Amino acid sequence: MEKKVATLEKGTICSAWNYSAQRLACGSINGFLTIFDSPDSASSSPFSPSSSFQVHEGSIVKVEWVPPEYGDAIACILDDGTLSLWEEVAEDGKSLQWKFCTKFQNESARVLDIQFGGTSTCLKLVVAYSDGYVKVHELQNPLELNTWQLQAEFQNVIDSVSKYAKVLCSSASISWIPQKGENQQLSFVLGFNSDIPQLNSSKVWEFDQLHQRWLSVAELALPENSGDPVYAVAWAPNICRPYEIISVATQKGIAIWHVGLNPDVNGHLSVENIALLSGHKGEVWQMEWDMSGMTLASTGSDGVVRLWQSNLNGVWHEQAILEPAS
Numbered sequence: 001m002e003k004k005v006a007t008l009e010k011g012t013i014c015s016a017w018n019y020s021a022q023r024l025a026c027g028s029i030n031g032f033l034t035i036f037d038s039p040d041s042a043s044s045s046p047f048s049p050s051s052s053f054q055v056h057e058g059s060i061v062k063v064e065w066v067p068p069e070y071g072d073a074i075a076c077i078l079d080d081g082t083l084s085l086w087e088e089v090a091e092d093g094k095s096l097q098w099k100f101c102t103k104f105q106n107e108s109a110r111v112l113d114i115q116f117g118g119t120s121t122c123l124k125l126v127v128a129y130s131d132g133y134v135k136v137h138e139l140q141n142p143l144e145l146n147t148w149q150l151q152a153e154f155q156n157v158i159d160s161v162s163k164y165a166k167v168l169c170s171s172a173s174i175s176w177i178p179q180k181g182e183n184q185q186l187s188f189v190l191g192f193n194s195d196i197p198q199l200n201s202s203k204v205w206e207f208d209q210l211h212q213r214w215l216s217v218a219e220l221a222l223p224e225n226s227g228d229p230v231y232a233v234a235w236a237p238n239i240c241r242p243y244e245i246i247s248v249a250t251q252k253g254i255a256i257w258h259v260g261l262n263p264d265v266n267g268h269l270s271v272e273n274i275a276l277l278s279g280h281k282g283e284v285w286q287m288e289w290d291m292s293g294m295t296l297a298s299t300g301s302d303g304v305v306r307l308w309q310s311n312l313n314g315v316w317h318e319q320a321i322l323e324p325a326s
Contacts, residue, residue: 006036006047020068027060051098069120073145081110087145102146117176117188126188128172132199152214156190156199169194175235189233189246197227202248218269220248220257231283236293247296249284253277254298256316275316279306
């Protein structure tokens with residue numbers, strides 16, 4: 001039986017789910033950020049808005065929750081290309097209220113995508129910009145969400161020395177490796193939709209602790225497709241698999257990649273393209289894995305959500321299609 005979870009205001013264009021606190025954040029075309037809280041477990045009522053406030057005069061393009069161990073906070077990508085961070089705090093004995101925390105701004109480029117990652121004791125923020133650059137920020141004080149320091153800046157290319165001027169990127173997609181423990185390697189995958197083929201293909205970036213730098217350790221593209229624009233990437237949770245799974249959406253479909261765990265003598269990881277999923281009519285905008293890393297959900301310009309799974313023989317297929325009621 002279908003159950004209504006929440007009623008979103010007209011003009012809502014992005015949302016993010018907080019699994020830990022069971023809260024939903026929604027951004028609108030008029031710059032309002034609305035927070036929905038889950039009802040009491042015994043209640044059958046839908047989620048209700050606990051806060052709604054304007055963070056920008058224009059549109060909110062994307063919202064992203066800060067990991068719950070660092071408090072209740074949300075990052076908002078705005079249509080002017082800036083990134084603002086908002087935190088729910090109680091000041092001077094008053095009730096909880098949302099307050100502006102800090103802003104990330106680049107005079108020469110727009111923010112295209114962001115992702116928080118790291119460990120419970122080391123929070124990092126990856127920001128992809130319209131000039132093809134990637135910036136990695138690190139939180140200096142876990143108790144102060146306005147104490148960010150720039151840790152690294154580079155372009156999404158295999159040769160980290162290369163610099164491409166006058167780059168124009170229309171979108172980007174970032175996905176961190178799902179956290180498994182404090183000692184796991186810090187890694188994320190990133191792809192661009194740009195006018196520079198070398199920037200486009202998805203690269204896996206890994207933090208070299210010894211030399212304190214980020215290195216490109218894998219490229220998720222066949223040689224003949226390496227310049228194809230990337231629309232979305234998603235790193236699957238890994239429960240005892242001897243390899244990682246990463247999905248990459250391009251104009252050719254959704255590619256499923258196996259990435260090895262052990263680097264070769266050059267520090268590169270082995271990659272294998274094991275499936276190409278087609279079914280969406282148009283671009284794929286977003287992909288999400290379930291908690292087991294066995295089911296992939298995708299959606300895009302066709303307005304349809306498709307669920308994908310592999311069978312016991314490792315063959316990927318479309319498991320279900322979810323279409324809007326009207």
